[in-house]
Amino acid sequence: MLTYLLKRVFQMFVVLFMVSVIVFCVMSFTGDPVLMIVPPTATDAQIAEARVALGLDRPLWDQYAVFLRNLLHGNLGVSYMFKRPALTLIVERMPATLELVFLSIVISLAIALPCGVFAGARPNNALSRAIMGGSLLGISLPSFWVGILLIFYFAVEKGFLPSSGRGTTGTLFGIPFAFLTWDGFKHIILPAFTLALGTLAMLIRLIRAQIMEVMRQDFIRFARAKGVTWRSLLFSHALKNALVPVVTVFGLQVGSLIAFATVTETIFAWPGMGKLLVDSINTSDRPVIVAYLMIVAAMFVAINFIVDIVYTMIDPRVDLR
Amino acid sequence: MSGPLLEVRNLRTWFELFRGTVKAVDGIDFTLDTGEILGIVGESGGGKSVTGFSILGLIDPPGRIAGGEVLFRGEDLLKKSEDEMRRIRGREISMVFQDPMTSLNPLQTIGRQIDEMLVLHTPLSPAGRRARTLELLDDVGIPTPEDRLDCYPHQFSGGMRQRVVIAIALAATPRLIIADEPTTALDVTVQAQILALMERLVKRSGSALILITHDLAVVSEMTHRVAVMYCGKMVEEAPTRELIARPHHPYTKGLLGSIPRMAGPRVRRLPQISGMVPSLFDLPKGCSFAPRCSFAAGRCFEEIPEMRVVAPGRKVACHSPVGAEEGETKRAR
Secondary structure, three states, X not given: OHHHHHHHHHHXXXXXXXXXXXXXXXXXXXXXXXXXXXXXXXXXXXXXXXXXXXXXXXXXXXHHHXXXXXXXXXXXXXXXXXXXXXXXXXXXXXXXXXXXXXXXXXXXXXXHHHHHHHHHHOOOOHHXXXXXXXXXXXXXXXXXXXXXXXHHHHHHHOOOOOOOOOOOOEEEOOEEEHHHOHXXXXXXXXXXXXXXXXXXXXXXXXXXXXXXXXXXXXXXXXXXXXXXXXXXXXXXXXXXHHHHHHHHHHHHHHHHHHHOHHHHHHHOOOOOHHHHHHHHHHOOOHHHHHHHHHHHHHXXXXXXXXXXXXXXXXXXXXXXX | OOOOOEEEEEEEEEEEEOXXXXXXXXXXXXXXXXXXXXXXXOOOOOOHHHHHHHHHOOOOOOEEEEEEEEEEOOEEHHHOOHHXXXXXXXXXXXXXXXXXOOOOOOOOOHHHHHHHHHHHHOOOOHHHHHHHHHHHHXXXXXXXXXXXXXXXXXXXXXXXXXXXXXXXXXXXXXXXXXXXXXXXXXXXXXXXXXXXXXXXXXXXXXXXXXXXXXXXXXXXHHOOEEEEEEOOEEEEXXXXXXXXXXXXXXXXXXXXXXXXXXXXXXXXXXXXOOOOOOOOOOOOOOOOOHHHOOOOOXXXXXXXXXXXXXXXXXXXXXXXXXXXXXXXXXXXX
């Protein structure tokens, strides 16, 4: 187990190093941030001065070396726009994104598990067909369009849910969360559902396929010959056996939910990391973009590590060397 | 209770497939008394397993039970609701499957899988269930059961897993156990152990046993009576000794003839039944065995032979049974 842990930590550093190199290279191709920072009336001399101040006059490899050195001291750079550390900016907005992602995970699991199991156990049932049709829609419809549609119906037409912002937040462990207040909850429900839709639809299809596969197995028939109830057959025998591939995909999905909350946050003006990223891209705020990508990459690695641990909890045959 | 424990009358289990209807079981009759061991033999695809699953009501679409009666202690199981059947499965009738490698849930401990049976079918307390589980594991010959309760199936060998499966089948002391080729997937050395174990436990518990197999050697050692199936129909039924000594149906004779023997004169080539089992989509018009039968006459290709009693306890479905007349004359003398 210890060797495994060390291996994973080493892997994580390799991944983060690769990401940092790629991000740094790509960043250098995207516009000149100096022009975004200086006032429109700035003279050439002022622009050159700003460039030197930001260290952007140095060659790329030198900039990267500076970035790496700072990184080792826990410093991901200072935002050009906000004049504050990029890491602080991101961490400040992280709770908003995490609560949005968390709620959409809860929504997708709460709907996908029963629907997927049912559709897999009774594939020819009319309701199962309806579920499958619905899930196909959920996969095909782009989330930005669904979000706009939801705003149009619930916020504009009916007017009982707000269209944007985070509303009033409550505090838990000193961190502000929207779902703690009724107003905040009303704000989060639409973006969370919008974000959940794609994952939800895909999970339904995956769970159904896995359940159908497992239900053909001998041990399911043996369990039936034991006189096991239908519910227990599905949820205690079949579902657990169907879960390993589902957990894999789900882990990847959680990563993408965090990373791609961007679109949903933009539509609903949700003050999370994703919105910060979009704003930073618009203003060429390089340190924030780089820091964001590094943090998201680290999260991906961490989630995959958790997925591996979950495997061992589900299946006693899985051994983490 | 008087009357047989199980009486199957004209059972028909059909599979409605795209290519047509497969009559996997087509009008079979047999009875089973309390404590009796019945062997059902035949080649692969003869409908033996389907018969077992039909009794328990575990036929899934595209299969369906097209007709007949399965009278268990006088009640027709085919008329029972799924919920009523669920209470009979495991408690009154349990089953041992062919492949122990796949019949246990890989993600649950052995102890939990036995316990599940006790929770479903006995009023025992948790402590009582644990004691009973240990007793069962001990009965089926698993050493140091306490240490094995929390093991998963993949930590057991095939023979050990089949012992666990047998422990599960016996857990609720059912009146009938259906064993579907219980030793086919096991090593030869383990086969004999498992069979001896089953025989001993079945006799001790007083359960009846239906032993489904293609292995006539197994049948001859364990069973009281044998029913031979071919292409979904019963072709012969007789007490085991008589069937082995004097088979009446040419198919039974062929099966018996194709067993290699260590004793006796050496044969140059092992006799075999010529031809192949016909496709169940396209059975011959008359007797299904006629195309492979060396005794077949014109009538055999036209008319399906009915099962008829040829001697007390002996039934055969054949227009020209072998050795029957000879047997009768011998008995008359």
